[in-house]
Amino acid sequence: MNRFVIITAAxxxxxxxxxxxxxxxxxxxxxxxxxxxxxxxxxxxxxLIVKLPQRLKVQDLEHHFKAVKKSLGLAxxxxxxxxxxxxxxxxxxxxxxxxxxxxxxxxxIVYRVTRLLTSRAINVTDMNTRVIGPVRKPIYVMVLExxxxxxxxxxxxxxxxxxxxxxxxxxxxxxxxxxxxx
Amino acid sequence: xxxxxxxxxxxxxxxSRSETVQTIDERVVRIIKNLLDTLTASPGVAIAAPQIGxxxxxxxxxxxxxxKEKNHGRIILVNPLIRHREGKKIFREGCLSVPDYTGNVSxxxxxxxxxxxxxxxxxxxxxxxxxxxxxxxxxxxMDGILFLDRIxxxxxxxxxxxxx
Numbered sequence: 001m002n003r004f005v006i007i008t009a010a011x012x013x014x015x016x017x018x019x020x021x022x023x024x025x026x027x028x029x030x031x032x033x034x035x036x037x038x039x040x041x042x043x044x045x046x047x048l049i050v051k052l053p054q055r056l057k058v059q060d061l062e063h064h065f066k067a068v069k070k071s072l073g074l075a076x077x078x079x080x081x082x083x084x085x086x087x088x089x090x091x092x093x094x095x096x097x098x099x100x101x102x103x104x105x106x107x108x109i110v111y112r113v114t115r116l117l118t119s120r121a122i123n124v125t126d127m128n129t130r131v132i133g134p135v136r137k138p139i140y141v142m143v144l145e146x147x148x149x150x151x152x153x154x155x156x157x158x159x160x161x162x163x164x165x166x167x168x169x170x171x172x173x174x175x176x177x178x179x180x181x182x
Numbered sequence: 183x184x185x186x187x188x189x190x191x192x193x194x195x196x197x198s199r200s201e202t203v204q205t206i207d208e209r210v211v212r213i214i215k216n217l218l219d220t221l222t223a224s225p226g227v228a229i230a231a232p233q234i235g236x237x238x239x240x241x242x243x244x245x246x247x248x249x250k251e252k253n254h255g256r257i258i259l260v261n262p263l264i265r266h267r268e269g270k271k272i273f274r275e276g277c278l279s280v281p282d283y284t285g286n287v288s289x290x291x292x293x294x295x296x297x298x299x300x301x302x303x304x305x306x307x308x309x310x311x312x313x314x315x316x317x318x319x320x321x322x323x324m325d326g327i328l329f330l331d332r333i334x335x336x337x338x339x340x341x342x343x344x345x346x
Contacts, residue, residue: 088282089282177274178273178274179273179274179275179276179284180227180248180273180274180275180276180312180315180316181225181226181227181275181276181277181278181284182226182227182228182275182276182277182278182315182316182319182320182329
């Protein structure tokens with residue numbers, strides 16, 4: 001029996017979306033766990049891991065969302081998760097690095113960069129991209145947080161990225177996430 | 183004298199103001215020793231007395247194992263105080279007392295710190311960069327302030343559009 005669900009939702013931005021969604025969760029006895037929400041252009045996009053109360057089925061929860069979905073114009077998707085799938089504190093698969101990629105916008109930047117990462121078993125854990133600059137000469141900016149496995153040699157990876165940089169005509173920088181536990 | 187258990191939030195001592203040390207007596211010496219032992223056994227670079235359950239204004243900081251830049255090595259400070267701050271730096275911090283979470287915190291890049299050493303003699307030092315951040319983090323613990331109280335931005339909001 002799945003006791004968790006991941007909800008993804010998006011809708012035109014306005015005050016009250018988070019309150020509208022979490023009101024339903026509160027009323028139905030759900031417990032909100034990890035979430036990430038952000039504004040992309042005019043759309044507010046949300047991802048929430050929610051713990052379901054005993055006896056509440058995912059289908060029933062979907063039914064409870066009907067009214068708020070309509071009033072806020074939301075697209076909503078629910079995926080049940082097992083306890084194992086929803087478990088916390090997954091051990092990181094490597095060292096955290098930030099990869100910034102930027103250049104004149106053209107199709108294929110994201111794919112060609114992430115294809116290189118996946119070929120080395122490097123996992124993307126967080127990612128943001130934006131089109132910036134003038135409409136006629138748009139610039140693409142992408143920042144990825146990745147986990148680089150122990151066995152990957154950073155110098156070798158940097159060489160591969162430099163080669164790709166020339167082929168895709170973008171600029172790139174890779175550096176370890178600077179953080180400290182005090 | 184031994185490695186102490188690191189107190190974790192929501193223990194109320196972490197949100198309380200610690201007491202000024204009046205005299206460096208046996209009890210204070212023991213707390214300093216316990217802080218040193220606990221810090222050595224931990225993955226952190228600095229520690230404050232409330233983190234081992236003692237509400238006294240005592241911190242220890244030692245960034246020498248973590249960075250190559252100029253630093254003061256092991257600093258033991260009783261009744262630490264920041265006299266002056268300069269610059270600004272945003273850095274991703276974590277805390278031994280708040281497990282599994284890091285956040286982007288805004289702090290001064292350079293601090294003028296004073297206090298007493300373990301013999302009660304006055305100390306003054308100027309710390310920069312990483313060491314300055316560590317000292318500010320620990321001195322915050324003296325007043326029940328956690329890095330969670332100073333989050334400057336979400337890690338994923340690098341591109342948040344600014345309105346000028």
